[in-house]
Amino acid sequence: MPTIDILAAGYSVGTNVGTMAFCSVILIEGEKRLIFDTGHVGRRTYIEAQLAARSLSRDDIDLQVLSHAHWDHIQNVDMFAAPVLLHPIEQRYARDPHVNDWATPRWTGGILDSVALIEAGEGYEVMPGVRVLELPGHSPGAIGLEVETADGVCLVVGDAIHSGKVAQRGRSPLVFFDQEAADASIRRCVQTGHLIYPGHDNPFRIRDGDIHYSEAFQLTLTNISPETPGLQFIPNPPPIEPWVMPGAGEQRARLGIS
Numbered sequence: 001m002p003t004i005d006i007l008a009a010g011y012s013v014g015t016n017v018g019t020m021a022f023c024s025v026i027l028i029e030g031e032k033r034l035i036f037d038t039g040h041v042g043r044r045t046y047i048e049a050q051l052a053a054r055s056l057s058r059d060d061i062d063l064q065v066l067s068h069a070h071w072d073h074i075q076n077v078d079m080f081a082a083p084v085l086l087h088p089i090e091q092r093y094a095r096d097p098h099v100n101d102w103a104t105p106r107w108t109g110g111i112l113d114s115v116a117l118i119e120a121g122e123g124y125e126v127m128p129g130v131r132v133l134e135l136p137g138h139s140p141g142a143i144g145l146e147v148e149t150a151d152g153v154c155l156v157v158g159d160a161i162h163s164g165k166v167a168q169r170g171r172s173p174l175v176f177f178d179q180e181a182a183d184a185s186i187r188r189c190v191q192t193g194h195l196i197y198p199g200h201d202n203p204f205r206i207r208d209g210d211i212h213y214s215e216a217f218q219l220t221l222t223n224i225s226p227e228t229p230g231l232q233f234i235p236n237p238p239p240i241e242p243w244v245m246p247g248a249g250e251q252r253a254r255l256g257i258s
Helices: 041-053 071-079 088-094 108-113 164-169 179-190 248-255
Strands: 003-008 025-029 033-036 063-065 084-086 117-119 125-127 130-134 143-149 152-158 195-198 204-207 210-213
Touching: 003 041, 003 143, 041 071, 071 108, 084 088, 088 108, 088 117, 088 248, 164 179, 164 195, 164 204, 164 210
Parallel strands: 033 063, 063 084, 084 117, 152 195
Antiparallel strands: 003 025, 025 033, 125 130, 130 143, 143 152, 195 204, 204 210
């Protein structure tokens, strides 16, 4: 049966001067060996080291699956010669993103034109025990994977669910396409009771409204210390109010989606 291994954990660490955007990079091995999301270039050497620690190289990857085309999830696709699986709507949108979509810069289409692309939607069997789930809302063509492992079914969902807190609240904090669809995608995943691998957090389940993580949080900050002048931490930060891209309501008509 397929196995799931975290090459690079996801984090929802924020700052007042911009986003670090460390997404989860997941290795799934079965009949094929695939990477789900590739992260941004700031994680490239770390991902390569994690592959080497597993006696793997870039050439050992058979397929790249992208949850969506945001910059922090796709920049490392050129690390691998393997083809890239991406929903057809996301492929089309990434070549002509909305002017207000800062997560899909205009150069995104150029990145996609440089790789071999595979179109796939709901129910597409990537390999035995691994199939595609359509989870739109955060972006127009967001997808995840349902993976049948020896320990039960797991969902690898990208930014359809950023974190355990997002799943707990049932409200997407960052919407570039459709808030109602984004929240419905969260409900779809949480209601299964399966272990969820989110876009920017450790794997978790929601039980009786509480978050139950399967992995411990680990992160080391370098070149800075708690005593650094000007460094501040906000204890118990309030929930982030959802941000919906101005013009998001125009997207369905632009993409021909009913």
